[in-house]
Amino acid sequence: MSLLTGKVAIVTGASSGIGRAAARLFARHGADVVVIARRAEALAELVNEIQRAGGKAIAVPGDVRDPATHATAVEAAQGDFGGLHIAFNNAGTVGKLKPVAELSATEWHEVISTNLDSAFLGTRAQIPAMLESGGGAIVYTSSFVGNSVGLPGMGAYASAKAGLIGLAKSVTADYGARGIRANALLPGGTDTPMAGNEGQRRWAASLHAMKRIAEPDEIARAALFLASDMASFVTGSSLWVDGGNSAVKL
Numbered sequence: 001m002s003l004l005t006g007k008v009a010i011v012t013g014a015s016s017g018i019g020r021a022a023a024r025l026f027a028r029h030g031a032d033v034v035v036i037a038r039r040a041e042a043l044a045e046l047v048n049e050i051q052r053a054g055g056k057a058i059a060v061p062g063d064v065r066d067p068a069t070h071a072t073a074v075e076a077a078q079g080d081f082g083g084l085h086i087a088f089n090n091a092g093t094v095g096k097l098k099p100v101a102e103l104s105a106t107e108w109h110e111v112i113s114t115n116l117d118s119a120f121l122g123t124r125a126q127i128p129a130m131l132e133s134g135g136g137a138i139v140y141t142s143s144f145v146g147n148s149v150g151l152p153g154m155g156a157y158a159s160a161k162a163g164l165i166g167l168a169k170s171v172t173a174d175y176g177a178r179g180i181r182a183n184a185l186l187p188g189g190t191d192t193p194m195a196g197n198e199g200q201r202r203w204a205a206s207l208h209a210m211k212r213i214a215e216p217d218e219i220a221r222a223a224l225f226l227a228s229d230m231a232s233f234v235t236g237s238s239l240w241v242d243g244g245n246s247a248v249k250l
Contacts, residue, residue: 002029002030003029003030003224003228003229003230004026004029004030004031004086004224004227004228005029005030005031006030007030007031007032007085007086007227008031008032008033008034008077008081008082008083008084008085008086008133009023009026009031009032009033009034009084009085009086009087009088009227010033010034010035010036010073010074010077010084010086010087010088010122010126011023011026011033011034011035011036011087011088011090012036012037012064012088012089012090012091012118012122013036013037013064013090013091013092013141014035014036014037014043014046014090015035015037015038015039015042015043015046016037016039016042016192016193017190017192017193017216018090018141018187018190018192018216018219018220018223019035019037019088019090019091020042020046020216021215021216021217021219021220022088022090022219022220022223022224023035023046023050023057024046024049024050024053024220025217025220025221025223025224026086026088026224026227027050027053027055027056027057028053028055029224029228031055031085031086032055032056032057032077032080032081033050033055033056033057033058034057034058034060034073034076034077034081035047035057035058035059035060036060036061036062036064036069036070036073036091037061037091038061038062038063039061040059040061043059043060043061044059046059047059056081058076058080058081060072060073060076064091064114064118064121064122065113065114065117065118065121066121067121067124067125070121070122070124070125070126071125073122073125074125074126074129077129078129078132083129083132083133084126084129084130084132084133084136085130085133085135085136085137086136086137086138086139086227087122087123087126087130087136087137087138087139088139088141088223088227089118089119089122089123089138089139089140089141090139090140090141090223091114091115091118091119092114092115092141092157092160092161093110093111093114093115093157094111094154094157095107095110095111095114095156095157096111096153096156097152097153097154098153099152099153099155100155100156103155103156107156108156110156111156111157111160112156112159112160112163114160115157115160115161115163115164116159116160116163116164116167119140119164119167120167123138123167123171123182126138127171127175127180130179130180131175131178131179131180134179135178135179135180135181136179136180136181137180137181137182137183137226137227137228137231138168138171138180138181138182138183139182139183139184139185139223139226139227140164140167140168140182140183140184140185141164141184141185141187141219141223142161142162142164142165142184142185142186142238143157143158143161143186143187144186144187144188144240144242144245144246145157145158145161146158146159146160146161146162147161147162147165147186147238147246148186148240148242148245148246149245149246164184165184165238167182168182168183168184168236168237168238169182169236172235172236173236176235176236181226181231181232181234181235182235182236183226183231183234183235183236183237183238183239184237184238184239185219185222185223185226185239185241186238186239186240186241186242186246187214187219187222187241187242188204188207188208188213188214188241188242188243188245189201189204189205189207189208189213189214189243189245190213190214190215190216190218190219191213191214191215191216192216201213207245208242208243208244208245209243209244209245209247209248210243210244212243213243214241214243218241219241222239222241225239226239
């Protein structure tokens, strides 16, 4: 079953991890995909992989903190693929692991800008194009951090990820009646470059009821659900994809 046939999607943070898995999955389900990340070589490899599998993809190398990156991506979606229907605003960074009072203003803003400001900038560019296409679906990658728990040294990350929940609800309030849905994914620990070393991954796994961390494809499948018409009456919501992390204290 192809859930996204005839759709055009933008995926940020697509050079690795959840973003890369989602771009591949969206393409397999029929979407034409515009992929964004800073690493041009990794994006080119992803585009080639999607094209070899019979899909369509365009790379937009750039910094998600720059409004021009999002403008270029939307122009590519409309100019090359004829519109925009889906945006997976997924890019993020953990940043420096320090207690809140030890963070410099620069370190704080680095995390907020990459995780939260970039999602706003993407959304601001994407919504007019979605309205022209008759509506659309926006998905944000939030986290269990900042929503079910706080973790030591992750104050900036938690604050940014909690902010994405508010952004999804705000987009819903502003544009729900005009055919745009917005939801947030709240993954648990996931096997991406941000997961840290083996010891950190084992510790993260211990926090989950399932006693493991997720594969990127598992989070991508949840994003696919929210992006597709299977979630046609789901908006302003937070979908826990966390292996039971938020449900238990172990």
